[in-house]
Amino acid sequence: MSVKKPYHKENLRRDLLDAGRKYVRDNGHQGLSIRMLAQQVGVSPGAPYHHFPDRRSFLLALAVDQFDALLQEASQDTEDGLSSTDVVKLRAMKFVRFALDNPHMLELMYESDLTRPDVAPQLQQYQEKSHQSGADSILRCLPDISEKEAGMRNIGLWTSIYGLVSMINKGIIRPFGDGEYSIDEICDWVVDRAVRSALAP
Known part of the structure; x- marks a missing residue:
């Protein structure tokens, strides 16, 4: 006992x-x-x-706790002496690693009863904070574009990234070519191109 x-x-x-x-x-x-x-x-x-x-309130607190940890980690990147462009890619790659290492937690945070049919207000707040943080990072790289343009570029960037990790976690994208294309290489290539597109003049 x-x-x-x-x-x-x-x-x-x-x-x-x-x-x-x-x-x-x-x-x-x-x-x-x-x-x-x-x-x-x-x-x-x-x-x-x-x-x-109840159980739902616990799961919501758990998802919020993970969002908070991700945002806190992202906020530290600007203190590392990196260029603005490197910060955007680093944040994207950190999310990719988190998503691939924690597929069940990713599901709870983005594709569970907490987000369907409506997103829980607490999670929506964190999603909006995350979006604003990403848009601000793009705006620092491209100070001449509008805030709306930065937001749209951020949406495009994260659509690519979330689609990538979702397809990997579901087994749709996997290593192929007898190891010639590893998951790490695929992630680095896709994220690099997505960031370049988001930051194109």
């Missing part, structure tokens, strides 16, 4: 999110239950409900 451990309020929330992230990464979100997570972190079945009223 597992020993139930006392938790400070903020620690329990963080421990539940960490356990949920690991579960989703390994198994997807469909089979996740609050009771199971409570058992994993060693608390009573009712303890998580002080932080998350």
Whole structure:
């Protein structure tokens, strides 16, 4: 029998999110239950409900937590002495790596009940922040274009990138040519061309 451990309020929330992230990464979100997570972190079945009223609220918090981590990581790129163009490509490649390493989490964040039939307002806020951050990066590279043009270029760039990772995760794009075309090479080539197109004069 597992020993139930006392938790400070903020620690329990963080421990539940960490356990949920690991579960989703390994198994997807469909089979996740609050009771199971409570058992994993060693608390009573009712303890998580002080932080998350139901399963959907937990999954939403988990998706928001991942969006927040991605945006925080992206915001650090400008401090590395990179050119504006390199920052755009670096952010794109970081997203590609995250998406390929965490296909189940990507599904939760972009293609789950949290986004259908309508996007949850909290997720929409993060999607808009992410879009604005990308558009601002393009505008820094091309200061003479309008904000709307930068936004449209950002949409075009991320349409290519999300399409790429979705097709790889679904097995539509895979290594071929007896290893001549690796996934890493394909990703680098596609992202490089997509960034060049987004930043073309």
